[in-house]
Amino acid sequence: MTCPFLREAAVKYCETAAFRKLIPLAAAGRADEKCDSAAHGDCPVFRLQNQEAGSGGCPYLRESLMQYCGAAPVARFVPYSESLLSRCGNDGFRYCELYLQMAHPEPFASDTSAIAAPDWLRYSANHMWLDATDDGSCHVGIDAFLSRALGEVDAISYVWERGRHRPAVVLTTAGLDVEVVFPNPLLLTNCNRYLRADPSKLSSDPYTGGWLFEGTPVEGSLDGLMSGAEARAWMEEEQRRINEFLQSWPSPENVPAMCDGGLFAAGVLRQIGRSQGLALVHEFFSPYANGKRDPQ
Numbered sequence: 001m002t003c004p005f006l007r008e009a010a011v012k013y014c015e016t017a018a019f020r021k022l023i024p025l026a027a028a029g030r031a032d033e034k035c036d037s038a039a040h041g042d043c044p045v046f047r048l049q050n051q052e053a054g055s056g057g058c059p060y061l062r063e064s065l066m067q068y069c070g071a072a073p074v075a076r077f078v079p080y081s082e083s084l085l086s087r088c089g090n091d092g093f094r095y096c097e098l099y100l101q102m103a104h105p106e107p108f109a110s111d112t113s114a115i116a117a118p119d120w121l122r123y124s125a126n127h128m129w130l131d132a133t134d135d136g137s138c139h140v141g142i143d144a145f146l147s148r149a150l151g152e153v154d155a156i157s158y159v160w161e162r163g164r165h166r167p168a169v170v171l172t173t174a175g176l177d178v179e180v181v182f183p184n185p186l187l188l189t190n191c192n193r194y195l196r197a198d199p200s201k202l203s204s205d206p207y208t209g210g211w212l213f214e215g216t217p218v219e220g221s222l223d224g225l226m227s228g229a230e231a232r233a234w235m236e237e238e239q240r241r242i243n244e245f246l247q248s249w250p251s252p253e254n255v256p257a258m259c260d261g262g263l264f265a266a267g268v269l270r271q272i273g274r275s276q277g278l279a280l281v282h283e284f285f286s287p288y289a290n291g292k293r294d295p296q
C-alpha cells in the first residue's frame, strides 16, 4: 500500500542543463515554449552542443513521470524508483511524521480495563513491538503497557542508530534510566530523531508517532515474537501479573492509589521508589523478562 498523499506528475526537463529544473506539464507555459519550438536554436545551452537547430522542439527536451508528496508545503519530485524504496511507496508511510500530522489517524488507545495491542504487530515478551511489512522493511517501538508504566519520558538515548544490532534505547523517566532492548537482531537504517526533541509521542502514540527504529529484518528477527490471540492473552496475563507484583511489594499501602480500575496507574514508575522501580523494570522490561517466557 502506498501513502494516500503520494501524487504523480509528468514533468519536462533539459537533459543537458547542469541544474535539472523539473517543470510539471500541467504548469508548462510560456517559459518553456522555447524548448518545444524552433526557438530552441536561440538557447545558449543548446548552442553549447554545436548542433544545427531543427524546425521542431529541442532534441534535449525530455519528459518523465515523477512522484511527490502532496502533504509537503513544497513539492520535491522524486523518480518512481526512489519513491518505491522510501516509506512513501509502502506501508512504512504509517510512521511518516508528515502523514501523521496531516491524516490524524486514530491512536490505538487503551481503555480503562485493557491495554491496546494492535493485531498486525508482533510483540516481544519485554514489551516491544515489531511491524514487518511485505516490502521488506520494519519498524520497532515499545508497546502501550511499557508506555503506560513509564508515563512521561524525560529523555531518549539511542544505543544504536544504524547497522546490524539488537535495537536498544535508554528511556529516562523521573531520574530512572530504563534500558530497553529488542531481543532479536535487525539491520537498522534509521531511528526516530523527532522523539529526542519531543518524547511525548512515546506516551500518546506508542504504536505510530512513537516508533523508535526503522530497518530491515534479518535471519532471526521474528523469532519468539507473539501476535494475534496469543499476544492478546499474554497482554491480559501481564496486566494481572503487574498488579500482583505491585500488591506484593513490602509497602502495599501505596498500591491502591496507583490502580485505575483494572489497570495499573499510568506513570507507575514515576510514583514508586527507585528500588521498587528497578525491580519492576527487571521483571517486565529487561532482556531477562524476555528470556522468562516459555517458547510456545
Ligand code: SF4
Pocket (backbone or CB within 6 Å): 003, 004, 005, 006, 007, 068, 069, 070, 071, 072, 087, 088, 092, 093, 096, 097, 098, 099
Ligand atoms: S513524505 Fe510522508 S506524507 Fe508525504 S507521501 Fe511520503 S509518506 Fe506520505
